[in-house]
Amino acid sequence: MAPVKRQRVDKILAHMGYGTRKEIKRLIKEERVQVNGLPVKDPGLNIIPGEDQLFVDGEYVEYRPYIYIMLNKPRGVVSATEDRTAEVVLNLLPPCYRARRPFPVGRLDKDTEGLLLLTNDGRLAHNLLSPKKHVPKKYYAVVQGTVTREDVEAFRRGVLLEDGYCTLPADLQILRAGLRSEAEVTIYEGKYHQIKRMFAAVSKEVIYLKRIAMGPLVLDETLKPGEYRELTDREVTALRELTGR
Template identity: 40%
Template structure:
């Protein structure tokens, strides 16, 4: 029962002790009772419980939050989700720095997360970036042609840059390497002042405020799966 993700361990034990859990018409008396979510009919307080096989959510990470599960100095994105998914262990498919904000995709699907972050699939990630000083046209051309070399010697994939206004750009990168946006901007002679990820592939922040999350729609998930060859 615990592994099904219906609720945290303590809650499930309390439900069972008070006879609130029924599986296939039988009141369950042991927390170790094994269920098959694909076949068994599960009721808690007389209401059907649907056990999701895998979970995919879009979350708007606010500034000041970290993407790790535990941190001694900052709140984490998992504080936002709380115990919504019971004992299910979610993890972010990619990360954002504590001073950055924007879209995160969290899941318990390991292969999905691996492919979403793997450079082979070139998933576009779109960022609103405030920079100083502004990039000149020559620097933008070098970045977009993939001719820029980072200080480490690495040459990033070609990126796309759209000017929003003086000192603010919309930047699309096709790889998830560590600090890739900040490193590209630094190598081009500028500095990132603020960064917000607004899209990952077809998934956007639309409809989400900082600290809010939602499950991915089936159409969104299918679009991502198609890109990832899943």
């Protein structure tokens, strides 16, 4: 394991969401920041995160280079860090999280709800999205029209979309069949509007879509749309093991 590099106190605190560099300089001037029991005088003081003891207002600062957030994305919110016309998922997080510059891992359509992972761990995000990894993504769908066993078989073979692309095999489970059907779909890639286009290819219309799992990560049922929580250590480990991170 590579040794932990020394970092400036103001950089660490900014990364951990304690404010801008200017705000942190004010904290230091007011002697509210301590390292190893002594007040910090210089914002550029270099310390070893996790080894040197850093406190702000008497509270220990636990240094974590990465953050992992599970969000239950609501409908009408864009899976992006910024957008000129629409609300984005980052707006749903408090400033202390936004300061750490997380970004969504992949995209959910604006009108799709459910599990969205936000992180500043670029390597893990890249691995989760890599076409070579075939990370499964499971969705709950409400569909206009009767979903049949023939549709299940079509999804299992791979569906030819309107642009000529044939999808990878997908798992379609019928939960309730009728004029308005309910189903769970697991896909192993992430093409644009893929599930909607797959159902359209078998003459069905998706009227509600919610992602409920991504690899080993399952949407926390206690999270209402718009709510979030940090991943547990076990969840982060499972994602890393899946991708070889």
